[in-house]
Amino acid sequence: MVLLMLGPVTVSTPVVLTEALILTGGLAAMLVANAALLRVGLRPLDRLTRTMTTIDLLRPGHRLVVTGQAGIGGLIRAFNTMLDRLEAERAASTARALSAQESERHRIAQELHDEIGQTLTAVLLELKHVADQTPPPMRAQLHQVQESTRNGLDEIRRIARRLRPGVLEELGLTSALKALAAEFSTGGLTVQHRLDHCPDLGRDAELVLYRVAQECLTNTARHAGARRVRLVLARRSAAVGAAVELCIRDDGRGLVGAPEGAGIRGMRERALLVGADLTIGPAAGGGTEVRLWVPVPAGERVI
Structure with a gap:
């Protein structure tokens, strides 16, 4: 279009068919060129949009290469900086949450072992004492109760071990x-x-x-x-x-x-x-x- 405007070519009045075709072709070429330039210029924004929709803070480290014009490049740099901050904040908050979780597991495991475990152990001893003084017809039932109580105690100890892996601390x-x-x-x-x-x-x-x-x-x-x-x-x-x-x-x-x-x-x-x-x-x-x-x-x- 610039060539058409600055060139020595003149346009008749009224416009003849050949001149109309030349002007139309020039306009179409200008639109195609503008569309191609926009596509190239906005490609970094397309990459930024795709990254925004797929980013996962649990898979950190992905950053966009800063390309494009000054405004687009600045936007990508700001996005990368935001990801750095979000990943750091998430890591810190996750560390606090998991530390609190481990502390709570330790407390619950300690209570299961020290309180419920000792109570069931005392119940087992009492059941054994009662069974030894009970006539044979009732003794078998008491032994069954003993076995159920012992299974419950084993299950509590197993849960406590899962909550607090003492063997990890003691043996590696x-x-x-x-x-x-x-x-x-x-x-x-x-x-x-x-x-x-x-x-x-x-x-x-x-x-x-x-x-x-x-x-x-x-x-x-x-x-x-x-x-x-x-x-x-x-x-x-x-x-x-x-x-x-x-x-x-x-x-x-x-x-x-x-x-x-x-x-x-x-x-x-x-x-x-x-x-x-x-x-x-x-x-x-x-x-x-x-x-x-x-x-x-x-x-x-x-x-």
Whole structure:
């Protein structure tokens, strides 16, 4: 159109057909060029829109490359800065929430052990004393009551151990995972394990590994319909540094397109607290595979 305006070409009055076609073609070319320029100029906004609709703070680290004109580039920088702030705030709030959750679990486990557990133990002793002085026809019934009370006491102790993994604090991660595998190897489910001796990861990281394993085994026992679970804790080395990997694989029905529930989101939140990488997907040959990659702190070595 600029060429038409500045060129030596003149337009007749009235406009003849040839001149009308030239003007129409020039106008069409101008519109196509403007549309192409707008498309190129607004492409960064399209990327920004897609990122806004798909971003997940439980999968951090995704940032947009700053491109485009000054205004669009500034908008992308502001968006990246907002993501930095949101991820930091979410990590801090999640840390506080999980710390409060662990404290509450510790308190409940302590009360179950110290109060209800001791009360049931006293009941068992009293039942034994009464049974010893009861005529034989009633003694069998009292023994049945004793057995029911003992089963209830065992269940309370099991719940307390799940709420507060004392073996993790006393004997370490490897022993705690062995005990966890043995606990879930019941009711038709077999948990096989291979546990390497790992470097000191710190209390928080070891608790995250234990809780993720516990959540995976609980989900498998309740929902997967699996018969076998393979639990592996292994030392790894990579270009980015040493790490410890927890891998849990079952032969159940798999995820079958089910949305992530509170348990899986809780595992992702715990992983973020220690800078770990959590992946959940289908296992080779069927079932589900969960991998947790925990970096080893600086100063520790994986041999």
